[in-house]
Amino acid sequence: MFGPIGGPGGPAIGSPAAAQQLVRQQQEQYFAWRAAQDRAAAARAAEVAAARVRWRASGLRCDVVTGCGAVAAGRCSGCRHTFCESHQSYDRPADGSAVRVMTDQCVLCQAAQVAAALAAAEQAANAAAEEEQRRRREARRQRQQELREHAARVRAHERENDWPGARRLLPEVERQLAATPLVRPEPTDGQVGRANAVLILGGVTVLLAGCAMIEDNLPLLGVMLGILLFTFVPLSIWALRVRRRRSRAERWAALQLERQELLSARGCGIAGCATCATG
Ligand SMILES: [Zn+2]
Numbered sequence: 001m002f003g004p005i006g007g008p009g010g011p012a013i014g015s016p017a018a019a020q021q022l023v024r025q026q027q028e029q030y031f032a033w034r035a036a037q038d039r040a041a042a043a044r045a046a047e048v049a050a051a052r053v054r055w056r057a058s059g060l061r062c063d064v065v066t067g068c069g070a071v072a073a074g075r076c077s078g079c080r081h082t083f084c085e086s087h088q089s090y091d092r093p094a095d096g097s098a099v100r101v102m103t104d105q106c107v108l109c110q111a112a113q114v115a116a117a118l119a120a121a122e123q124a125a126n127a128a129a130e131e132e133q134r135r136r137r138e139a140r141r142q143r144q145q146e147l148r149e150h151a152a153r154v155r156a157h158e159r160e161n162d163w164p165g166a167r168r169l170l171p172e173v174e175r176q177l178a179a180t181p182l183v184r185p186e187p188t189d190g191q192v193g194r195a196n197a198v199l200i201l202g203g204v205t206v207l208l209a210g211c212a213m214i215e216d217n218l219p220l221l222g223v224m225l226g227i228l229l230f231t232f233v234p235l236s237i238w239a240l241r242v243r244r245r246r247s248r249a250e251r252w253a254a255l256q257l258e259r260q261e262l263l264s265a266r267g268c269g270i271a272g273c274a275t276c277a278t279g
């Protein structure tokens with residue numbers, strides 16, 4: 001009626017119809033499994049009942065426990081004693097259905113078997129717990145060893161790079177850094193080049209204007225150069241500002257570098273070391 005999912009006559013992969021078909025198939029599998037379980041339980045119950053009938057006819061009596069003497073329901077494969085129905089092994093609660101008894105085991109042998117299984121499970125759990133503790137101890141020991149080795153590396157590196165000396169210098173660098181404003185945006189190289197050109201041209205013009213003023217025969221040139229100078233005044237102010245910003249930015253970068261170098265004397269010397277960061 002339904003084709004395979006994604007195959008001829010079947011729903012497309014990932015479609016709602018495919019999901020429905022999957023659910024239906026799972027339900028069918030589950031019901032089939034349940035039916036098989038029920039059939040097996042019924043077969044066992046019939047087998048146990050038939051065995052009891054056979055043993056009742058044998059006329060033998062239970063001798064698992066001294067003085068029981070009830071009609072036998074089977075012979076124990078472990079201790080070879082005959083047992084009655086109440087001394088026959090039974091399903092432990094965890095096993096499920098109440099009809100699932102062992103047809104060839106007495107209750108004493110079953111109890112011994114269960115106790116042995118419990119003891120083995122406990123022993124395994126104890127061993128696992130001990131192993132876990134041992135693993136934790138080993139991990140702790142290893143971590144401590146690593147910390148000791150790291151501490152030794154820190155001592156060696158700080159001695160070699162004179163961290164105590166660097167630490168004394170650090171506050172002064174920090175103070176200067178705090179007093180040095182961060183220049184953003186930094187003047188570009190092109191801006192600085194133009195500013196330098198403006199200042200040089202301004203200087204040359206001043207010089208020429210001065211010469212022309214002194215020379216009586218060139219008064220007109222002197223006046224022209226003087227007028228030109230006026231246009232240089234705002235340009236020069238701009239150029240001086242650019243140069244000042246550039247030198248401040250350079251000073252800030254130099255102080256940062258110095259601070260970094262001083263700080264690099266601290267710790268084990270490995271950049272980005274996690275142990276140093278947490279310590
Ligand atoms: Zn037995």
Ligand SMILES: [Zn+2]
Nearest residue numbers: 062068084087
């Ligand atoms: Zn008995």
Ligand SMILES: [Zn+2]
Nearest residue numbers: 268273275276
């Ligand atoms: Zn480190």
